[in-house]
Amino acid sequence: MKVKKVDIFFLIIGITVLIFLFSAPPQTTPRVPADDIHRDLKDEKRCTECHGKGTNKPLPEKHPNKERCLLCHKRKS
Secondary structure (H helix, E strand, C coil): CCCCHHHHHHHHHHHHHHHHHHCCCCCCCCCECCCHHHHCCCCHHHHHHHHCCCCCCCCCCCCCCCCCHHHHCCECC
């Protein structure tokens, strides 16, 4: 079987993708605690009850994407 240029190109692309994935930084976003308050959390709209403006644990002013909490903050297992 003869190796074609397209095969070598595909192999190089595959190796490049693997190197990129393995060199990604670890996740640093805090996870959602597995406590009683967060255990039954199914709707991101409830996050603002404790983390909205004027609450005792508000989000920082420059916090991105304030409506999609569970997009970045994953649950603890």
